[in-house]
Amino acid sequence: MLPGLAYFLLFHYGALVGNVIAFKEYVPFDGLWGSPWVGPGNFQRMFEDGAFWDAVLNTVWIAVLQLVFYFPVPLGLALLLHSLTWSSVRRFVQSVAYLPHFISWVIVVALFQQLLGDTGLLNSSLDGMGLHTADIIGNPDAFKPLVVAQVIWKDAGWGTIIFLAALAQVDEQQYEAAAIDGAGPWRRFWHVTLPAIRPVVVLLLIMRLGDILSVGFEQMLLQRDAVGPETAEIIDTFVYYQGIVGGDYGFAAAAGLFKGVIGALLVYAANKVAHRLGEQGVYK
Amino acid sequence: MSAHVRPGWLEKPKPLTQAAKALALAAVVLLVCVPFLVIVSTSLASTDEVVDNGGWVLWPTDPTLDAYRDILDGGIVTHALGVSAGVTIVGTLLSLACTVTLAYALSRPGVFGSRPALLLILFTFLFPPGMIPSFLLVKELGLLDNYASLVLPVLVNVFNLVVLRGFFQGIPEELYEAARLDGAGDWWVLVSIVLPLSKAALAVVGLFYAVAYWNSWFYASLYLESDHWPLQQVLRTYVVAGSGLTDATTGEGTVTAPQTVQMAVLVIATVPILLVYPFLQKYFTRGVLTGAIKS
Numbered sequence: 001m002l003p004g005l006a007y008f009l010l011f012h013y014g015a016l017v018g019n020v021i022a023f024k025e026y027v028p029f030d031g032l033w034g035s036p037w038v039g040p041g042n043f044q045r046m047f048e049d050g051a052f053w054d055a056v057l058n059t060v061w062i063a064v065l066q067l068v069f070y071f072p073v074p075l076g077l078a079l080l081l082h083s084l085t086w087s088s089v090r091r092f093v094q095s096v097a098y099l100p101h102f103i104s105w106v107i108v109v110a111l112f113q114q115l116l117g118d119t120g121l122l123n124s125s126l127d128g129m130g131l132h133t134a135d136i137i138g139n140p141d142a143f144k145p146l147v148v149a150q151v152i153w154k155d156a157g158w159g160t161i162i163f164l165a166a167l168a169q170v171d172e173q174q175y176e177a178a179a180i181d182g183a184g185p186w187r188r189f190w191h192v193t194l195p196a197i198r199p200v201v202v203l204l205l206i207m208r209l210g211d212i213l214s215v216g217f218e219q220m221l222l223q224r225d226a227v228g229p230e231t232a233e234i235i236d237t238f239v240y241y242q243g244i245v246g247g248d249y250g251f252a253a254a255a256g257l258f259k260g261v262i263g264a265l266l267v268y269a270a271n272k273v274a275h276r277l278g279e280q281g282v283y284k
Numbered sequence: 285m286s287a288h289v290r291p292g293w294l295e296k297p298k299p300l301t302q303a304a305k306a307l308a309l310a311a312v313v314l315l316v317c318v319p320f321l322v323i324v325s326t327s328l329a330s331t332d333e334v335v336d337n338g339g340w341v342l343w344p345t346d347p348t349l350d351a352y353r354d355i356l357d358g359g360i361v362t363h364a365l366g367v368s369a370g371v372t373i374v375g376t377l378l379s380l381a382c383t384v385t386l387a388y389a390l391s392r393p394g395v396f397g398s399r400p401a402l403l404l405i406l407f408t409f410l411f412p413p414g415m416i417p418s419f420l421l422v423k424e425l426g427l428l429d430n431y432a433s434l435v436l437p438v439l440v441n442v443f444n445l446v447v448l449r450g451f452f453q454g455i456p457e458e459l460y461e462a463a464r465l466d467g468a469g470d471w472w473v474l475v476s477i478v479l480p481l482s483k484a485a486l487a488v489v490g491l492f493y494a495v496a497y498w499n500s501w502f503y504a505s506l507y508l509e510s511d512h513w514p515l516q517q518v519l520r521t522y523v524v525a526g527s528g529l530t531d532a533t534t535g536e537g538t539v540t541a542p543q544t545v546q547m548a549v550l551v552i553a554t555v556p557i558l559l560v561y562p563f564l565q566k567y568f569t570r571g572v573l574t575g576a577i578k579s
Binding site: 002003004005007008010011012013014015016017018019021026031032077080083084085089092093095096097098099100102103104105106107109110111113114115119120121124153157161172175176179180184185217218221222236239240243244249252253256257259260263264267 | 290291293294295305308309312313315316317319322323326337340342381382383385386401404405408410411412413414415416417418419420421424436437439440445495498499500501502506516517519520523524547550553554557558561562565568
């Protein structure tokens with residue numbers, strides 16, 4: 001167990017200590033420990049920076065869009081798959097639907113560019129039919145719906161796993177008993193299916209709310225330059241561009257630490273609410 | 285063959301419902317498959333055909349492997365492919381070894397310090413260290429432009445650790461006791477009893493690690509010089525960002541790769557996943573994950 005534990009101590013706790021840089025001004029020559037302290041200076045600068053608040057707003061906005069438009073999709077897909085009685089069809093569709101989860105963001109973004117870009121499949125077809133072409137890739141107005149669509153394409157299939165597992169736990173006899181008692185499909189759905197998946201839905205909602213300051217970093221980083229930071233900058237890419245690209249490590253680490261602390265507090269709060277509602281929550 | 289069992293109590297579905305379901309399922313399958321078909325077809329088409337068609341081909345009339353020949357004859361993509369394969373194989377083996385030993389220690393009752401160790405590890409899930417401190421740490425450790433920087437900072441994944449630990453805990457206690465009565469030590473129990481019983485879980489966790497290493501590009505862009513890049517990062521710079529590819533043979537100047545070549549790189553980056561996936565996919569439905577998720 002030692003190498004694994006050593007890894008956590010070094011790369012997680014070692015790096016965690018490195019967050020002191022958020023209270024310093026990083027001087028490359030002096031290194032992490034030799035750089036001068038600046039107290040809360042980095043945080044002050046951050047709170048006065050309009051670009052930082054834009055990034056926070058973009059992050060939360062995209063997370064909310066995902067919650068509204070992505071979250072129901074795997075649930076609906078799981079219910080659809082669960083309702084199939086033809087198991088070989090079901091297994092085939094499941095296999096196909098899981099697949100995009102294993103494709104890297106680089107490839108997913110490339111695929112979307114190929115299909116929806118200026119000269120992509122969609123626009124060539126529209127053009128061929130004499131219709132107006134759709135300006136999707138590189139259009140700031142279309143960016144947020146586009147990234148949500150990408151998340152749906154990549155992860156909605158995989159997201160069904162946890163719902164399908166919950167649905168599989170339901171005893172067939174419950175459905176049968178309800179049917180014999182005269183409950184139609186809708187009432188069976190309402191009184192048997194829904195109670196079975198409710199804990200999972202609540203759990204996932206809580207986890208998503210706790211994680212609201214995170215939206216796919218790789219996905220956004222890959223596409224930020226195509227539409228500009230006003231639309232596509234999220235907290236994580238802000239940290240990246242300020243720190244790694246700009247070299248302002250202290251300032252960037254302050255933004256990262258801000259996100260980490262708020263994120264942990266949100267998970268804690270969401271968990272409390274779950275317990276209050278009589279649900280299990282993420283941890284006890 | 286296909287089990288098509290309809291329980292006696294279930295009503296016959298209305299034709300309309302059935303049609304709607306079939307339509308939805310067909311849409312799901314097409315939405316996933318058509319993009320792959322387009323890139324494979326385009327990579328196999330001739331450059332002329334692609335240009336005539338306006339940048340893409342749904343079905344090549346005169347398939348050719350020219351694009352693949354271009355990128356596989358020792359240029360930048362060939363090298364990147366080697367880097368990706370090496371990092372994926374070495375990384376997956378190292379990660380599996382560290383995750384298995386740690387999960388095993390944390391799954392047995394009475395191991396000294398295992399409770400605080402577990403809390404310590406789970407806390408990192410709640411509060412990750414952040415990009416900048418991680419970057420500075422890798423820098424201070426002198427791992428910049430070293431392939432180890434792609435593996436060591438992501439050596440053990442907490443989720444995979446929890447999956448394996450849950451699986452190990454599900455192994456009946458009697459088996460451990462029997463082995464111990466035979467005088468087997470911890471290592472022997474792990475190798476001769478635990479691992480053979482955990483093939484499904486090891487396959488899934490191994491797949492997760494391998495896919496993560498194969499798909500990783502951000503750390504490479506952060507830590508490595510461009511001549512050491514793995515495939516995904518090469519793909520990113522010259523398909524997604526659209527910049528030209530440095531001429532592989534002369535190392536000078538840039539050539540913007542034709543569409544067919546770009547698509548061929550996309551295919552090569554995707555194919556290993558498509559090849560491994562069917563063999564491991566069956567384990568997903570067998571409840572390996574779901575058991576662990578519940579715990």
